[in-house]
Amino acid sequence: MDKILILLHLFAVIVFLGNIITEIRWLHKASKTGNKETIRFAITEIIKGDKVFTLPCVFVITATGSFVYNQFPILENRWLLFALTAYIISGIVYTLRVAPLQKKIAQLVADNSATLSSDYKRAYTSWNFWGLIALLTAAMSLIFTTIKFPL
Numbered sequence: 001m002d003k004i005l006i007l008l009h010l011f012a013v014i015v016f017l018g019n020i021i022t023e024i025r026w027l028h029k030a031s032k033t034g035n036k037e038t039i040r041f042a043i044t045e046i047i048k049g050d051k052v053f054t055l056p057c058v059f060v061i062t063a064t065g066s067f068v069y070n071q072f073p074i075l076e077n078r079w080l081l082f083a084l085t086a087y088i089i090s091g092i093v094y095t096l097r098v099a100p101l102q103k104k105i106a107q108l109v110a111d112n113s114a115t116l117s118s119d120y121k122r123a124y125t126s127w128n129f130w131g132l133i134a135l136l137t138a139a140m141s142l143i144f145t146t147i148k149f150p151l
Contacts, residue, residue: 002068009064013142016057019049020135024128027105031124034116040109047102058091069145083144090137097130 023046030042074081101123108120 005064005068008060009068012057012060012064015053016061017135017138017142019053019057020131020138023049024131024135027124028128036109036112036114036116039116039120040106043102043106043109047106050099050102054094061087077148079144079148079150082149083141086137086141086144090134090141093130093134093137098127098134101127101130 026042026046027039030039033039069080072080074084104123105120105127108117108123
């Protein structure tokens with residue numbers, strides 16, 4: 001049973017991180033075109049991708065992780081404490097910064113004007129920064145649980 005839970009956990013982590021990386025790339029490429037329709041399509045698909053892939057993976061990672069790692073006392077295994085902290089920070093960054101910025105970007109490209117506003121450029125830059133923070137903290141969680149640094 002443990003091996004199945006570990007496999008599910010790893011699969012969810014791969015999909016989770018892959019989706020974040022893909023979303024950052026999609027919006028980057030769409031923004032480079034300067035075409036609102038392309039950006040609108042990309043941000044719409046990113047929001048859908050979060051609902052279909054990212055959020056379900058969060059639940060699977062959390063559920064399987066709690067079963068697999070509950071045998072390790074957190075205070076005696078600091079690698080687990082740091083991994084959980086990084087994972088939680090990633091979730092907080094996504095919830096408080098990334099998701100609201102995605103909605104804002106979707107609103108900013110919803111009109112039919114031909115040009116991108118400076119508000120869009122600020123929102124995109126902020127989204128890119130916070131998305132990278134969410135990705136890096138999630139990746140740190142993976143590193144801590146894989147390598148199990150003796151901290």
